[in-house]
Amino acid sequence: MxxxxxxxxxxxxxxxxxxxxxxxxxxxxxxxxxxxxxxxxxxxxxxxxxxxxxxxxxxxxxxxxxxxxxxxxxxxxxxxxVEDSAGVVKGLNCAAPDAVFLRQTKSTTVTASIRSLADKQFAGRSVLDGLHALMAEIHARVAYEIGATHAHTTAAEAFADGRGVCQDHAHIFAAACRAAGIPARYVTGYLVTGMGASSTAAHAWAEALVPDLGWVGFDPANATCPTENYVRVAAGLDATGVAPxxxxxxxxxxxxxxxxxxxxxxxx
CATH class of the missing domain: 2.60.40.2250 (Immunoglobulin-like)
Known part of the structure; x- marks a missing residue:
């Protein structure tokens, strides 16, 4: 595409x-x-x-x-x-060791509720299945609502309120992954939303490290892994680090x- x-x-x-x-x-x-x-x-x-x-x-x-x-x-x-790779990111050079992406930031600080979320989704599942379950659960529990949060809203705040935008969904996903010991990074880029459509912001999602597969993208805001409709621009620990x-x-x-x-x- x-x-x-x-x-x-x-x-x-x-x-x-x-x-x-x-x-x-x-x-x-x-x-x-x-x-x-x-x-x-x-x-x-x-x-x-x-x-x-x-x-x-x-x-x-x-x-x-x-x-x-x-x-x-x-x-x-x-x-x-862009090609549809089912969210799998191959051939991208990143000098930082994978363990860096276990580091929590102010935006992704883990609360008891986020830790419980992670524990429930990964219990009895493979890492990949748990990540898909986590994406679906965040999508179901945090309604997409423009204006409900702001640039400095944390994952804990958005999750507790049950409302947010793509930045919040990605922060919650990354926080839960890191709580489960899975490296996760915050990603910024663009998404086709419809022919001739425009928006007032870029898009955000997350990537997690899956054993024997590598880095895989997950977009909880849309409950899907990135497809050929996504353009990946930058990744880091949270939104602050890779703001456009x-x-x-x-x-x-x-x-x-x-x-x-x-x-x-x-x-x-």
Whole structure:
């Protein structure tokens, strides 16, 4: 499947922006089931960007710019070929040892209820069967509701409330996996939601390490493993670590952000 992606982020300010430094996770990495045909980022200072591959295998760009009075736009767009691998991720280089992905963060801190969730799903099951059961259980118990949570909501909070978005589903899944001793990583990317459809955010899911199979993706928000409708961009311990755009600024008070993501099927 050939997918076309356009991810636009626009910022408006009440006062001039004196200086800004931003880290971008906006460039897909190729692996066995995914190949980038073309990709480009348009942003202030991108021509001077520091580009590098981090310890998790993500392609990262650091940009700096300043002395801007008007709006700022950061646009990532391109075309990617994707195959349906039933969620199995092969051929992706990650320097970090697998055990790193057992580390809990503030966003994935395990509570008694999340530990109980993990214990029930993996009891008497193989790791792979338990992961599928965990994905289905999170999907059933945490309703997808835009606006119910925010960027800093933890897995424990979303699970207790029974509401959240894809970020929360992925955090809960990762937290439960790590509680069960299974390495898990948080993944950001894009998902085809319908012809001509757009959304106000990228998508998120999780990957877990399965013995004798390797890393496998699970999307609890949609109760499915990633297919050819998904574009994988970056992975880390949680959403904070692989946010599409994250940084700091001086000036630019009253910041207002608007995001539009469009993913379409370019060729089947």
């Amino acid at each position: 050939r997918l076309s992606v356009r991810h636009e982020t626009h910022y408006d300010y009440d006062t001039p922006l004196a200086y800004s430094a931003q880290r971008l996770h906006l460039w897909p990495v190729d692996f066995a089931a995914q190949s980038t045909v073309s990709w480009a980022i348009s942003a202030p200072g991108f021509d001077r960007a520091l580009a590098y591959t981090d310890g998790f295998g993500n392609r990262v760009h650091m940009i700096t710019f300043g002395d801007i009075e008007g709006p700022v736009s950061i646009v990532a767009e391109g075309v990617v070929d 755009i994250r940084g700091s600024r001086r000036g630019g008070t009253g910041e207002r952000m608007r995001v539009e993501v469009r993913v379409e099927i370019a060729q089947q």
